[in-house]
Amino acid sequence: MVPEADAQKLKDAAASMPSITMSAKQVCDLEMIGIGAFSPLEGFVGPDDFTSICTNMRLSNGTPWPIPITLAVDDATKDALAEGKQAALHHPDGTLMAVIDVTSIYAHDKKLEIPNVFGTEDEAHPGVKAVVDEGDWLVGGPVHVITTEADSGDAERFESHRLPPAKTREAFDKLGWSRVAAFQTRNPIHRAHEYLCKCAQEICDGLLVHPLVGETKPGDIPADVRMKCYETIIEHYFVDERTMLSVMPAAMRYAGPREAILHALIRQNYGASHFIVGRDHAGVGDYYGTYDAQLIFDQFTRDEIMVEPLKFEHAAWSNRAQGMVSAKTFPKIQGDQIFLSGTKVREMLARGERPPGEFSRPEVADVLIEWAVNAAAPA
């Protein structure tokens, strides 16, 4: 972020620069860069890093980095830019958010990026589709971020929970947490998630519930509803002094294994020592193997990715064990475990029914019912 003293000078200069209007995903990426959550990146990647990331999951200097953070633009925008000059980065609503030092303008090699990053070229994949729809040119260079918040205001910014990495690290120091487990989520916390969080919490000093609130695909539960679920479950079922709720403004790519690595590196920046990786982390549909996002960590050393991945399997209530269990911790007996599909749960919620207490905490179910009933009602 640019110091306030320099911001006005930059704003004045920006008025005469060529302008790039960012997509929602690019706005998220810009914020992640600006707050240090994408460290060591200080801007959008240039051609060497782009190629190295796509082919080797590393920056050109060898540092692990799994997904290129790109500023894609269309032909007309590209024609107005020049290497060695600056450009103004605008929010879709017109807000000036940053200035980029354009160090490279290069063709967007989608044929390289898409299969490498997503493991598929199927345009039904929301992450693939997003790249396909982007501009055919990429602009690389460091950014000077003036603001991360658009003029239009955004009801879902969760400012009080929006701590940048420096602030979460400061908070962990203050709390005396040297072992911090981070939990990435873009879903409400049902008992299965609560169980993973608490297993991690038992072996750490504290838990960072760190929901992704950046751009997600249509059909995902809105971030404000999810936040209400997190606040509710923490209030009733977690220990305040051991639990921190903060938001993570990245956009989802649904890139499965590669995105799991990205999510881990981000949490390292936020000061976590451990990172929960469940089955099909950051996946969508059937594009990735259940444990691909866990196995990919074997391609890096502990010194390269300094957060320890905590690899969990699917958990559910077992009547015979009288507790939450996974395939690792309890012999499976046909029909013993309480399992509900996402579709089934949505149907129950839309009818105003709480799922069983073994599946969802009633307080969380009530938050979801309020949303689901309204969402199901004709507009």
Added chain:
Amino acid sequence: MVPEADAQKLKDAAASMPSITMSAKQVCDLEMIGIGAFSPLEGFVGPDDFTSICTNMRLSNGTPWPIPITLAVDDATKDALAEGKQAALHHPDGTLMAVIDVTSIYAHDKKLEIPNVFGTEDEAHPGVKAVVDEGDWLVGGPVHVITTEADSGDAERFESHRLPPAKTREAFDKLGWSRVAAFQTRNPIHRAHEYLCKCAQEICDGLLVHPLVGETKPGDIPADVRMKCYETIIEHYFVDERTMLSVMPAAMRYAGPREAILHALIRQNYGASHFIVGRDHAGVGDYYGTYDAQLIFDQFTRDEIMVEPLKFEHAAWSNRAQGMVSAKTFPKIQGDQIFLSGTKVREMLARGERPPGEFSRPEVADVLIEWAVNAAAPA
């Protein structure tokens, strides 16, 4: 261990050597050395290591080692020995177990050992008492172990579960377990212990239930009863392919924090990557602070003690959480948790009553009832 081909030669030679009859604790220590569980020790410590261990928790070469493994002898035995010569080590029943190359004979500095190792000089402490009662001379030197099993036979040797470190490592490789959590125990597994084990199991590939079956103090539950508890709970409540039961033949010192370090180093030798450290690990009475055995790990780097300590708090069933919880994972509500004292549980068992299912699995309770009812009956 001495290769079988050389054993006979050594036995013949031993006949003309001075003899040391070992205590039960020394027999345990000899076995631990012989099987490689006390690696890098290859024998009983000499004076430099003794002093360095007592004062710095390290061998004289700097390697972490918290408790001196000593061969204490009385005046008469000492007078028959000579530095540079060998001596025969016998089991109390007369069995020749090993030969020691005597490299040092030195005064047993109990005034240095006791307060440093145990943090107290109170003879009511069973570990302190054992050292006080030992001989006033120490014999140092490498040992050549001929056998770890006395002629008298021992109903509680658990041979089928008595894997040396090389064999557990081999088994983990075969099972594909790279992350193995070891659980040290000298108590039956109630639900609280089961919970710690399963939390660890969720984040690892497998669990090594690794009960200490060496010398313990009177009043501890006999090893054979405990083994039956472990087998029973594993049969009914653990996943076979993720759980290994093996015994660890060390003697207890009840040295709390220092013994926690010893137990961790031992498990490193057995091939574990993680080690469960509960509250008051290896403690007795009120000699140690609840978390001293966890905090002591901060005095070593991750490269020095390569197993990761998993530091757990006391766990119990919570009615409101409908699950096992600790102070880390659930807000405490007065009277919500099911807690029973050890004394209370013993009383129930002796009356033939099962503790509540939230405290003990009924199958385990039945094993303990069978033992407790017999133990309570007049002889």
